Amino acid sequence: MSQIYEAMVLLDNDVVRQGYDSAKHVVTDTLKKYDANVHACRRWDERRLAYPILRKNRATYFLSYFEMPGDRIPAFRRDLELNERVLRYMLVAVDALPEGEAEQARAEDGADFTVPPPPEDDAIELVAEPTSELVDEEVDEEEMLMLDDKED
Amino acid sequence: MAPRKVRAVIGSKNCDDPKIDYKNIQYLEKFLTPQGQILSRRRTGFCTQCQRQLKQAIKRARHVGLLPFVV
Numbered sequence: 641m642s643q644i645y646e647a648m649v650l651l652d653n654d655v656v657r658q659g660y661d662s663a664k665h666v667v668t669d670t671l672k673k674y675d676a677n678v679h680a681c682r683r684w685d686e687r688r689l690a691y692p693i694l695r696k697n698r699a700t701y702f703l704s705y706f707e708m709p710g711d712r713i714p715a716f717r718r719d720l721e722l723n724e725r726v727l728r729y730m731l732v733a734v735d736a737l738p739e740g741e742a743e744q745a746r747a748e749d750g751a752d753f754t755v756p757p758p759p760e761d762d763a764i765e766l767v768a769e770p771t772s773e774l775v776d777e778e779v780d781e782e783e784m785l786m787l788d789d790k791e792d
Numbered sequence: 793m794a795p796r797k798v799r800a801v802i803g804s805k806n807c808d809d810p811k812i813d814y815k816n817i818q819y820l821e822k823f824l825t826p827q828g829q830i831l832s833r834r835r836t837g838f839c840t841q842c843q844r845q846l847k848q849a850i851k852r853a854r855h856v857g858l859l860p861f862v863v
Contacts, residue, residue, distance in 0.1 A: 684815070
């Protein structure tokens with residue numbers, strides 16, 4: 641028995657920069673491989689991540705709705721986990737296709753749709769190590785000996 | 793005994809709030825402390841089911857990097 645699922649897939653922006661269609665095919669081809677009935681697949685957003693994932697600070701989110709028998713889901717999950725272009729994914733079972741999703745996906749497939757390119761750099765900003773102003777005091781050995789003599 | 797302080801309730805009392813979704817980040821952020829913790833039902837004003845939906849949505853948003861675990 642088939643169930644409708646919602647998949648949110650985070651793709652590496654380097655893949656999206658190489659070509660939006662090829663990036664989208666990462667998701668759609670995986671779905672086709674498991675004979676999923678795809679209702680909608682579209683770019684949800686490109687945004688900064690709340691925390692770095694696989695040393696990336698930004699990612700492109702793809703949202704797709706598809707129908708698939710439950711017994712194929714473990715293999716589908718495994719395929720996404722092994723895919724190096726996928727930073728992270730999430731599968732959620734939904735009751736029905738949300739309103740407007742199919743229209744939005746169709747609009748994206750249209751010829752006049754242009755994808756805004758992701759920003760240049762999405763690597764983690766390296767935080768400069770704090771420079772310590774405290775310099776280790778070099779203690780002169782002779783000075784130490786003199787202090788010892790005084791104590792005696 | 794001093795009366796208990798009544799704090800402002802953030803959420804609505806309506807159950808099955810359609811806005812509770814892991815993709816609706818601006819809405820979910822209202823129910824987080826500045827440190828990123830989920831507010832209690834006493835503060836959100838949600839019923840048991842809605843609070844559970846809120847928790848689920850926030851945890852899903854955290855998983856896909858839309859919300860931070862800790863600020």
